[in-house]
Amino acid sequence: MAKRTIELIVNGDRYELAVDPWRTLANVLREDLRLTGTKVGCAQGDCGACTVLLDGRSISSCLTLAVEAHQREVTTIEGLAPSPDELHPIQEAFVQHGAVQCGYCTPGMVLAAKHLLDNNPAPSEAEIRAGLSGNLCRCTGYNKIVDAIGAAAKKISDTGKEA
Amino acid sequence: MMMPHFTVHQPDSLEEALDLLGRHRSSVKVFCGGTDLLIKMRSGALSPDHLVSLTRVKGLRTISYAESDGLVIGGAARLAEVGKNAEVKKLYPALAHACSVMATVQIRNMGTVAGNLANAAPSGDTLAPLLAYGASLVAVERGGRRQIKLTDFFTGPGLNVLEPLEIIEAIRVPDPPPRCGSAYMRLSARSKVDIAAVGVAGFMNLDLDGKVIRCRLALASVAPTPVRCPEAEAMLEGQKPDDTLLAQAGAACVRACRPIDDVRATASYRRAMVQALAQRVLAKCYAQAAGGEA
Numbered sequence: 125m126a127k128r129t130i131e132l133i134v135n136g137d138r139y140e141l142a143v144d145p146w147r148t149l150a151n152v153l154r155e156d157l158r159l160t161g162t163k164v165g166c167a168q169g170d171c172g173a174c175t176v177l178l179d180g181r182s183i184s185s186c187l188t189l190a191v192e193a194h195q196r197e198v199t200t201i202e203g204l205a206p207s208p209d210e211l212h213p214i215q216e217a218f219v220q221h222g223a224v225q226c227g228y229c230t231p232g233m234v235l236a237a238k239h240l241l242d243n244n245p246a247p248s249e250a251e252i253r254a255g256l257s258g259n260l261c262r263c264t265g266y267n268k269i270v271d272a273i274g275a276a277a278k279k280i281s282d283t284g285k286e287a
Numbered sequence: 288m289m290m291p292h293f294t295v296h297q298p299d300s301l302e303e304a305l306d307l308l309g310r311h312r313s314s315v316k317v318f319c320g321g322t323d324l325l326i327k328m329r330s331g332a333l334s335p336d337h338l339v340s341l342t343r344v345k346g347l348r349t350i351s352y353a354e355s356d357g358l359v360i361g362g363a364a365r366l367a368e369v370g371k372n373a374e375v376k377k378l379y380p381a382l383a384h385a386c387s388v389m390a391t392v393q394i395r396n397m398g399t400v401a402g403n404l405a406n407a408a409p410s411g412d413t414l415a416p417l418l419a420y421g422a423s424l425v426a427v428e429r430g431g432r433r434q435i436k437l438t439d440f441f442t443g444p445g446l447n448v449l450e451p452l453e454i455i456e457a458i459r460v461p462d463p464p465p466r467c468g469s470a471y472m473r474l475s476a477r478s479k480v481d482i483a484a485v486g487v488a489g490f491m492n493l494d495l496d497g498k499v500i501r502c503r504l505a506l507a508s509v510a511p512t513p514v515r516c517p518e519a520e521a522m523l524e525g526q527k528p529d530d531t532l533l534a535q536a537g538a539a540c541v542r543a544c545r546p547i548d549d550v551r552a553t554a555s556y557r558r559a560m561v562q563a564l565a566q567r568v569l570a571k572c573y574a575q576a577a578g579g580e581a
Contacts, residue, residue: 128295145295148325168326169394170480181367181396187325188397191295192342236392257479258391 130194134159135203143190150174150185153200161201161231165260172259175232176200182239184258201231204238213283214238217276218269225263233259237273245281249274290325291334297343301456304339305429308452311337317454319363320398322390323406341454352378358460360400366413367395378463380575381416381471381488388473389413391480401455404440407447408482410508414441415488416471418505418513420460427456434459441512464500467492468575470568473507474560476551483508484552487540487564491523491572499523502572504536504565509544509557516543519565528573533566540565 127142134157143152153159153176165173167186174186177199204212211219214237224230233256240247240255247255252273253266261269295318296311298304308315318324318338327333341347347363352374360369369375370386386395389412403413404424414437423436426449440447449455463469469490473483486507494500502523504516519539526532546557 144292146290146292148290167329169322169391169397172391172393175393182393183397184322184391184393187321189295189321189325191297192321192340194297239392239396254479255392258393 128191130191132157132190132193132198133196134198135200141190145189145191147190148186149176149178149188149190149193149198152190153185153198159200159202163228163231165228170258170260171229172232172236172256173229175235175259177235177239180239180242182236182258199235199238201234204234212238213279214241214273214276217272217279221268221272221275223265223268223272225261225265229259229261229263233261233269237276240273241277241280246277247273290329291331293328293334293336293338295338295340297340299343299345301344301347301427301454304341304344304454305427305452307337307339308454309429311339312452315339315451317341317405320365320394320402322394322398323402323408347456350375354462356459357462360458360460362401362455362457363399364401365396366390366398366400366403367392369400370395379416379420379460379469381419381469381490382413382460385412385416385471385473385488388479389483400458404437404458405447405449405455407441407443407445407512409441409444409510409512410482410484410486411513412471412473412483412486412507414513415486415505415507416469417458417460418515419469419471419488419490419503420463421490421503422458422460424455425457425459426450426453428453432456438515443511446512464492466494466576468572468577470571470575472564472568474552474564482551485509485557485560485564487561487568489565489568489572491569491576493573493576497527497577499526499528499573502569504540504568506540506544506561506565508551509546509561511545514543514545516540516565518542523569528569533569533573534562536569537562537565 163173165171169184169187296307314336316335319341347361349361366386376383471488473486475481490503502520519536546554
């Protein structure tokens with residue numbers, strides 16, 4: 125059961141890695157690439173803390189094998205801000221609305237929100253809640269998170285800026 | 288919580304996938320979304336030495352519809368893709384609904400309809416709608432392919448008639464006739480994310496006088512496998528359903544189920560909800576069928 129050489133495109137950067145085939149994408153992102161913004165909560169696809177985008181779709185990186193992401197594009201929370209001095213509108217709205225408490229669910233929440241707004245730029249509150257249903261916040265600060273995503277959607281459409 | 292060690296094979300073609308299954312037959316599993324399989328492997332319930340991944344098999348993710356052929360869902364088509372497909376939404380709304388509300392957004396972006404069938408949980412959300420549509424699946428192995436009616440597929444909780452070296456190549460759903468309606472309703476404690484405690488799917492089509500030509504009902508989470516309700520279906524066929532008949536059909540559905548008490552619901556609650564949901568599903572099917580072709 126030899127290691128496999130894979131190529132990952134993470135936040136626009138290309139990495140060549142030798143990985144054991146049974147390792148998850150979450151594990152490789154955190155341990156090999158030191159991108160520890162991606163969290164692991166339940167490790168069974170229920171909590172959403174490990175959410176990343178794979179070719180633009182939100183997925184649970186704890187249930188995705190790293191070898192399956194070979195030559196595909198991964199976006200983690202570290203890759204969302206347009207520059208080191210600027211936050212993505214979703215991140216900015218989370219800060220402004222106090223949507224971050226302990227912070228453990230936040231990277232997954234933000235990426236789930238990104239997937240939602242990419243597919244539905246003007247969601248209703250019910251659609252935001254449905255879009256976040258795969259992400260648990262045990263501080264239970266859901267209202268502020270929902271508010272933040274609503275505000276981010278508005279800001280993105282107002283500025284015509286690409287999410 | 289430790290993942291066991293295994294090798295992953297990522298073939299480009301179905302032929303290659305079948306060869307790999309044969310070569311590693313002593314300890315191999317077909318792998319695609321991974322949302323059920325990897326959890327079972329992490330828990331130690333399964334520990335194959337080899338996984339044959341279908342994610343890179345060309346053509347297997349296709350979803351196609353033609354009047355002559357009906358709907359063909361490729362074995363690697365993801366739940367979210369099926370749920371968003373314009374033709375599925377228009378012609379197979381019960382299936383589209385199941386694929387858009389089950390599990391989580393992330394799981395729907397990963398898991399496949401074929402995997403949901405292969406996993407054969409009695410609560411699987413696509414199972415009842417596909418049974419109501421009279422679907423079948425195409426299983427392929429090195430010796431050839433066979434078509435299996437979904438009504439003959441499930442044999443128990445987590446069990447089905449697939450052979451270890453068979454792959455679900457596609458799911459085939461017949462073209463909906465004129466004046467038909469279909470619906471799927473599910474109940475669970477959280478209403479999102481969690482496994483259904485009760486699911487009811489229905490399909491109905493009417494003749495020009497508004498009488499039921501054909502009705503199919505399927506129940507999830509209330510028996511060791513998803514079940515059809517032949518008694519209720521027969522009561523409706525040839526009739527113009529009114530509230531009394533729908534209530535009688537609901538009672539026949541209750542007779543078709545064999546629910547248990549578990550963490551998700553009690554058996555008595557499940558029976559009561561089968562009655563209520565069956566009536567609502569049938570009413571919705573009838574309204575749709577009477578109102579047009581949707």
